[in-house]
């Protein structure tokens with residue numbers, strides 16, 4: 373494995389600068405562009421005893437071997453999942469299975485790791501924190517103390533999709549790296565290489581972020597949903613809800629939010645973003661919608677998205693949403 377093609381220049385640059393590597397770096401940018409994979413590869417490369425000229429790890433030294441086995445004594449990973457593992461014994465924690473925070477206990481545990489010295493001749497140790505926005509107030513403050521007095525040879529790598537949610541004092545302790553977003557041609561070439569079918573259409577649907585296409589296994593929620601949305605006020609809300617609910621509430625709402633984004637964008641700028649294949653139809657439909665109702669509908673979808681994980685009656689909720697959708701159109705369409 374190596375970093376993604378749109379990241380190789382950055383890895384090279386960081387590697388050339390290895391001697392002056394700051395003790396904390398913050399990799400930030402959109403979701404779905406491979407920040408975490410890059411961070412993992414960078415960590416492995418920093419720990420590698422004989423990295424190659426491109427900055428990639430050698431994959432053959434003892435350090436690379438430990439890393440591959442998830443067993444490197446000089447490496448620590450902090451994620452919310454780890455939190456769930458640590459609290460497995462608590463019944464309350466089990467109930468609340470979806471972990472979203474890195475706890476202060478997790479950060480404190482780092483303390484003893486930081487007191488040790490490196491197991492290797494290069495003297496480096498790496499702590500990877502992902503996503504950094506999952507630090508809560510207590511754990512962020514605890515980490516801040518470590519960043520203020522960094523032990524020799526330790527490099528902190530923080531990864532963030534939402535840098536505006538981090539404490540400014542944490543950001544100021546890190547070298548910020550704006551992670552490259554692949555251009556369309558590069559992303560398409562890479563997706564084709566992965567054997568992804570309908571790569572163009574999917575890349576549009578996932579907002580140009582190739583890793584989100586792969587993460588969703590090329591799930592083409594857009595095609596099926598678009599066939600429904602295209603019907604405008606001829607859409608049968610009950611039929612649409614019974615079909616959409618099979619996608620799962622989050623996916624169904626995501627598909628509709630993107631459609632509504634495109635409707636609004638077609639109306640205001642003539643451009644669409646997610647459903648390029650239907651650009652002409654969207655432009656025609658957008659002329660039929662009541663603009664203020666469309667804006668209200670967009671807000672309604674945002675609200676529904678927030679509660680998408682609640683055990684509500686999803687199909688019923690979708691019926692209401694689709695009924696409102698059909699009412700957006702002032703004239704009979706189709």
Ligand SMILES: [Zn+2]
Nearest residue numbers: 420430433436
């Ligand atoms: Zn190596």
